[in-house]
Amino acid sequence: MNIAWKEMKKNKAKFLILGSIIFLVSFLTFIISGLANGLSQDNAALIKDMPAGQFYLNDEAKQTYNLSKIESDLQEQIVEENPGAAAFSVQMGFVNDAEDKQHSVAFVTSTESDAFESVQEGEIILDSSLQDEGIAVGDVLTNNQFSGEFIVKGFVDKKKYSHAPVAYINMNNYQEIYRVMEMQAIFIPGKDAPSFSGLESFSNKSFLNAIPSYSAEQMSLNMIIWFLVVISGMLFAIFFYMMNVQKIGLYGILKAIGMKTIALFRMIWMQMMVITIVALALSVGLSQLFNVLAPAGMPFHLTIDTVMMLSAVFLVVGFIGATISGFQIKKIEPLQAIQQGEM
Template identity: 85%
Template sequence: MKIAWKEMKKSKAKFLILGSIIFLVSFLTFIISGLANGLSQDNAALIKDLPAGQFYLDEDANQTYNLSKIDEDVQKKTLADNPDATAFSIQMGFVNDAEDKQHSVAFVTSTDSDLFQNVREGEIILDRTLEDEGIKVGDVLTNNQFSGEFVVKGFVDQQKYSHAPVAFIQMKNYQEIYRVMEMQAIFIPGKDAPTISGVESFSNKEFLNAIPSYSAEQMSLNMIVWFLVIISGMLFAIFFYMMNVQKIGLYGILKAIGMKTLSLFRMIWYQMIVITVVALALSIALSQGFSIVAPEGMPFHLTLDTVFMLSGVFLVVGFIGATISGFQIKKIEPLQAIQQGEM
């Protein structure tokens, strides 16, 4: 370890360049991961906040939520057999405030349940982001497809769907707006959900993929994150490979005086860990700071679990890259390496 540390102090510029690159890559990875999680919450917080369970869609909907219509008889029987179950529907729409300003919302209605907000006819409960747009409790809202008016009864936090604030309304009001009697889905909390004929079941994660644009959006961002992680591993491999080529003579001398190949690998691993830990510490600190100074409208959500997971992945990838670069050390013959270093 002393040799590794002395080399790092002697070649500060080389290791500083590698550390700076790893810092930039890891910082960019944390930022993109935070944006991916933020967009995920902004796209489907309504569904993600539900407990683990099973969702049921019409078999003829081709695993597409918007096309699903649950048969009324199936719904009644399922709700009767499962007291914790609820049927719900979600559709994009809009409401107009007193100044006739239009606000995009995702209308949500459900049967009586503790999982969703329960409202009476003519009442509406909104996501709190609409409060920031000037809507207050007691305001009267309208909709062009609704003959009556909605009175704002309250606000809820972090209830988004398809990047729009959720608006909870009563079932009869929903049916009047969209001219449909069937509900779109049934949800039964718990792991031991029953099999129901005529409908197809989905886990929470599978149901999220049935939401338009959700899977495509998350897949694109996650691909960028993992691509950056792979790049960091390649950087380690290339950097240490070039360093090892330059130090063939040194390795030959160390082997000649009895140092084992494993000890040389440990020297490389030690240097990799020091560089990675310092770079990750800086990138974690800055990414957490970014979450504080990020613009208010930016959907940025970086949890500590995500940070620790990605940090562990960076360390593993760095270890693999450094190890691959060190395979050439095993082939070094002391006398030949010394002669090559003298040329």
């Protein structure tokens, strides 16, 4: 290990360049991961914050939430027979304030349930983000497709759907706005939910993919994240491969005096660990600082669990990359390496 440390001190510039690149790649990965998590919350916090259970859509909807309609008779039967069950619908829309300024919202209505806000006719409960737009409790809001008025009764925290603040309204008001009697989905809390003819069931996680744009948005960002992780592994493999080529003579001498191949691998692994840990420490610190200082309107959410998971992945990928680069060490013959004159 002393040899590994002495080599790092002797070739500071080379290892500093690699460490800087790993720092930049890991920092960018953490930032994109935070944005992916933030956009996930901004896109589907309404669904993600619901208790564990099963969601049901019409099987003719082809796993697309917007195309689903639950027959009224089946809906009533399921809600009556399953305690805690709720039929609900979500549709994009807008409300106008007293100054006739339009605010985009996601209208949500449901049968009586603890998973959703209870709202009387003519009342509305909004996501707290609309307070920043000047709406307050007691304000009167309107909608061009609604004959009456909505009175703001309160706010809820961090309830978003399809990047729009949620607006809970009464079922009768919802039916008047959208001219539809059927609900779009049914939710039954608990893990052991029954199956129903004509309905397709989804877990909380799989139901997110039925939300338009959610899976495409998350897939794109996650692909970028894992692409950056793969790049970091390739950087380690290329860097240590080039270093090993330059040190064939040295490795030959070390083998000639009795050093085993595994000891040479340990030297590479130690150098990889030092570079990666230092780079990750810096990127984790800066990403957490960004998490605190990010503007309130930016959908950025980076948890410690995500940071720890990605850090572990970087270490594993770095280990694999460094190990692959060291396979050439096994093929080095001491006499042949010394004769090459590479020290």
